[in-house]
Amino acid sequence: MDSNEPMLLLSSRIGQIGDLGLDLLWRFLHIVVSLFHIVSGIFEAIQSYAISLGLIQKYSSVDIEKLRCLAVVLDIEVARDVAKVVELLQWLKTIGVKQVGLFDSQGLLKKSKDMILEMVPGSTLLQETGEKDISPDRKEGIAIEFISSSDNKEAVVKAANILLKRHLKTSHPEKDEGNNVFTESHLNEALRVVGENVHVPDLMLVYGPVRSHLGFPAWRLRYTEIVHMGSLKYMRYGSLLKAIHKFTGVRQNYGV
Amino acid sequence: MCRRENNDLSGNDVVQSFITGSGSFPTFASLNSQLRILVLSLLPSTISDPKNLGTVLHFIYLSSGEGMGGGIRQLLEQVHRLSRRCLFRVLSMGPLPTHLAFIMDGNRRYAKKRGLEDGSGHKAGFSALMSMLQYCYELGIKYVTVYAFSIDNFRRKPEEVQSLMDLMLEKIKSLLDKESIVHEYGIRVYFIGNLGLLNDQVRAAAEEVMKATAKNSRVVLLVCVAYNSTDEIVQAVKRSCVDKADRDVERIQLVDIEENMQMSVAPEPDILIRSSGETRLSNFLLWQTGNSQLFSPDALWPEIGLRHLVWAILNFQRSHSYLEKKKKQL
Numbered sequence: 350m351d352s353n354e355p356m357l358l359l360s361s362r363i364g365q366i367g368d369l370g371l372d373l374l375w376r377f378l379h380i381v382v383s384l385f386h387i388v389s390g391i392f393e394a395i396q397s398y399a400i401s402l403g404l405i406q407k408y409s410s411v412d413i414e415k416l417r418c419l420a421v422v423l424d425i426e427v428a429r430d431v432a433k434v435v436e437l438l439q440w441l442k443t444i445g446v447k448q449v450g451l452f453d454s455q456g457l458l459k460k461s462k463d464m465i466l467e468m469v470p471g472s473t474l475l476q477e478t479g480e481k482d483i484s485p486d487r488k489e490g491i492a493i494e495f496i497s498s499s500d501n502k503e504a505v506v507k508a509a510n511i512l513l514k515r516h517l518k519t520s521h522p523e524k525d526e527g528n529n530v531f532t533e534s535h536l537n538e539a540l541r542v543v544g545e546n547v548h549v550p551d552l553m554l555v556y557g558p559v560r561s562h563l564g565f566p567a568w569r570l571r572y573t574e575i576v577h578m579g580s581l582k583y584m585r586y587g588s589l590l591k592a593i594h595k596f597t598g599v600r601q602n603y604g605v
Numbered sequence: 606m607c608r609r610e611n612n613d614l615s616g617n618d619v620v621q622s623f624i625t626g627s628g629s630f631p632t633f634a635s636l637n638s639q640l641r642i643l644v645l646s647l648l649p650s651t652i653s654d655p656k657n658l659g660t661v662l663h664f665i666y667l668s669s670g671e672g673m674g675g676g677i678r679q680l681l682e683q684v685h686r687l688s689r690r691c692l693f694r695v696l697s698m699g700p701l702p703t704h705l706a707f708i709m710d711g712n713r714r715y716a717k718k719r720g721l722e723d724g725s726g727h728k729a730g731f732s733a734l735m736s737m738l739q740y741c742y743e744l745g746i747k748y749v750t751v752y753a754f755s756i757d758n759f760r761r762k763p764e765e766v767q768s769l770m771d772l773m774l775e776k777i778k779s780l781l782d783k784e785s786i787v788h789e790y791g792i793r794v795y796f797i798g799n800l801g802l803l804n805d806q807v808r809a810a811a812e813e814v815m816k817a818t819a820k821n822s823r824v825v826l827l828v829c830v831a832y833n834s835t836d837e838i839v840q841a842v843k844r845s846c847v848d849k850a851d852r853d854v855e856r857i858q859l860v861d862i863e864e865n866m867q868m869s870v871a872p873e874p875d876i877l878i879r880s881s882g883e884t885r886l887s888n889f890l891l892w893q894t895g896n897s898q899l900f901s902p903d904a905l906w907p908e909i910g911l912r913h914l915v916w917a918i919l920n921f922q923r924s925h926s927y928l929e930k931k932k933k934q935l
Contacts, residue, residue, distance in 0.1 A: 368698075375698035382919050425934070455934075502859055502892070505838065509857045513846040517855065531843035533835055559924045563931070564895035571835065571888045575899060604757025604887065 390579075397587030408590050412597045413445040420450040420496075420550035420573065422565055424557030427581035428453035431461050435468045437556075440586055442491045444593060448475060449493050450550060454564045456497030466493065475546065500545055501566045508539035540568060549573060552596045554589070556581040574599055689911065693744045696915065699922040702875035704748035705741055706897070708889055709734060711881030711905030718905070724768045729907035731776055735786060740914055742790045742824050748871045750827040752889045756799065756836055770807055773830065777810040781817060791823035797867045798832030799840070827871055834891040841865040868893055875928075876921050878913065880906040896932050898924060 400408045419441065423434065434451070441449055451458050451465075458465065466472050471490035516530045540547050545566070553562065553575045560577035562570060576592045578584065709730055716726030734751060741749050753773065759766060780787045780794065787794060796811040803811070811830070845861040863869060874890060874897045882903040886894070898921055902913045 371695055372698050374695045378695065378919060379699075379923065382923065454931075501895075502862075505842070506857060506859050506862060509842040509846060509862060512842060513849060513855070513857055516846050517850055531839055531846065533839050536839050536842060558927050560899045561897055561928075562894065562899075567891035567895075568835065568838065570886060570891045572885055574884045575886070576884055599883075601885070604755045605760045 393588065394585065397585040397591065400587030400590055401585065408587075408594050411444065411590065411594050413593070415597045416446060416551055416593060418448045418450065418548050418550045419446050420452060420553040420565065420569075422553060422555045422557070422563050423451065423453045423458065423581060424563065425453055425455055425457065427556050428455075428457045430581060431458075431464060431468075433581050433584065434458065435465060437581070437584060437589075438465070438469045438472065438491065438493065440589055442469065442471065444590065446491060446593075449491060450475075450496050450546070451493060452496040452563070452565050454498045456495075456499065459495040459497055462493075462495045469493070494546055496546075496566065498564045501564055501568075504540060504543055504545045504566065505536075505568065507543045508536055508545075511539040511542060512536065536568075552576065552593070554578050554592060556584065572601060572603065689740070689743065692915065696918055696922075697745065700925045701744065702746060702918065702921055704750065704872050704874045704876075705746050706750040706752075706874040706877040706890055706894075707734075707737065708752045708877070708879035708887065709906045710879055710883060710887075712907060714881065715905040715907045723765070724772065726907065727769060727772055731772070733907045733909050736911075737909065737914065738786060738826065740911055742792070744914075744918075746824075748825045748827065748874075750797075750829065750868075750871065750874060750890070752829050752832070752887075754798075754830045754832070755888065756802065756831055756833040757888065759802065759831075770804060774807050774810055777807065777814055780814050787814075787818055787821075787826075791821045792818060793821040793823075793825045794818045795825065795827045795870055796830055797827050797837075798830045799836055800831060802831040825871060827868070829889070833888045834886075835888060837867055838862075838892060840867070866892065873897065876900065876917050878902065878909075878917055880904055880909050880913075896928055898928065 396405075399405050403409055421437065421441075427433065438449065462474070466474060469491070473490055473492050475492040475494035512530055512535060519530070537547050545568075547569060549569050549571055550573045553565065553570075553573045555561065555563070555575060555577045556579070557563065558580065560575065562575060574596055576596070578588060578592060712726035712730040713723075714726070715721075715729060716723060721729075738749060754769065758769070761769075779785055782788075786792065794814050796815060800808050800811060807830075841862050842857075842865075844865040845857050848865075849855070849857055849861070868890065873893045873895070876899075877886070877890065877894055877897050878900045879886075880902060882901050884899075884901050886899075890897075898917075900913075900917045900920070902909065902916070904910070904913060
């Protein structure tokens with residue numbers, strides 16, 4: 350029995366050393382990944398400055414007509430930095446974007462909406478019905494929409510309740526399978542009634558640490574190109590132009 | 606080469622196939638270097654009687670399963686498996702995703718790029734899927750979801766849709782085989798989507814597989830066929846409403862819709878990988894991916910490999926604490 354104890358101790362020590370070795374290998378792998386990100390970040394920064402200075406011909410003109418609706422998803426931390434958001438909106442206006450939806454999951458930007466609209470000259474609040482009224486005085490301006498997570502799942506719940514009421518009004522709700530009340534177009538219409546904009550953004554720019562849509566209204570995300578722009582604090586005009594330019598080159602099949 | 610007596614037929618066939626490259630026997634080009642040397646060294650002695658060459662080639666072919674060529678292949682496979690196990694052991698020192706989703710895009714482009722005939726891109730895609738599933742389950746990822754066929758895909762040419770349905774039927778049936786990956790890993794399979802849109806045979810096969818694997822609980826595979834996220838949301842709303850109407854309740858809540866979503870059998874995906882470099886979700890898991898990290902490697906789906914999976918997981922591990930914090934905030 351005594352001989353078992355040193356053996357157990359030895360094997361547990363070997364196990365600990367093994368785990369330490371694996372842990373070191375894991376950290377080493379992550380150092381390599383971080384180095385890769387640092388180097389690619391440097392290259393991107395250089396390219397972005399070159400684009401801003403107009404040195405790269407390819408990006409000097411952008412077919413902005415293709416971008417009808419842009420969505421910008423902001424991480425909560427970055428959404429607090431209203432000055433940066435305003436600067437981004439001004440850049441978008443310079444590029445010629447006509448319609449922008451600003452999203453942050455907790456609705457911080459919705460609270461600052463008046464301040465933002467005031468600070469961006471020529472900006473207007475996009476009507477909730479999302480009607481496309483291209484009036485002459487709006488040609489130079491930018492229409493901004495403020496979106497938060499309450500426009501995602503909660504809005505679908507509200508729309509579902511509208512459809513439920515409609516279904517209950519049919520003469521025999523228990524026999525009716527609901528095929529003429531519950532279709533995609535009916536839900537779409539119910540969302541409009543609830544006050545939601547149902548237009549599908551063509552392009553989504555994500556400013557935050559991770560490429561994720563962070564809970565943007567699911568109903569509108571079908572064919573949206575999702576691009577990760579990095580941190581808002583270090584945003585660059587060249588990267589913005591590059592992302593929009595790349596979008597204009599995309600060709601979608603829509604599943605066909 | 607004229608035909609000889611009956612017992613020479615096999616030798617003649619092999620030589621013919623060997624030279625013309627037709628039939629199921631290997632060609633000279635397909636042999637490994639050691640076998641080529643062997644064949645070349647035997648040629649002088651067989652030139653007087655081609656029957657001897659045929660017999661020798663036949664022998665090489667028959668023994669390639671257990672002989673030199675096969676042995677080397679098996680050894681390489683073992684080495685790959687061992688190094689993969691070591692790599693996965695290292696990766697598991699950090700947080701691992703519970704649920705991985707894949708959009709298998711790029712099969713047609715792959716076939717075009719390689720100059721193959723139309724359906725073979727999808728067949729190559731299926732093998733890529735099997736490899737990825739194997740890696741995921743070896744790594745210990747419990748849920749894997751794949752986007753096999755979208756409702757939008759029904760709008761493709763009828764011949765293409767039919768050949769995809771035939772391929773799906775064949776592969777779904779193969780899941781029931783004893784040697785399939787389902788039995789190897791104890792996979793529970795779900796088919797998610799508007800199954801009513803599929804033809805009767807495919808639907809019946811899918812239901813059979815779901816029933817046969819219902820008792821498995823180790824790992825889960827969710828195959829989205831005839832699926833659209835917007836359709837899933839509408840169906841969930843419909844089911845909750847009809848259910849509430851039946852019970853005379855006039856109000857729906859979020860929890861009702863959530864539990865009626867077909868994907869409620871799995872937690873939200875941690876990672877969503879779309880191959881072929883496209884950056885959109887194409888109506889896949891829009892409701893469930895609020896906290897998911899999205900990756901778009903440039904490789905076409907049949908070209909996807911272990912390196913893409915490892916890269917995605919390493920990046921997931923870097924952002925894991927951020928995503929966990931976000932989940933707690935909501």
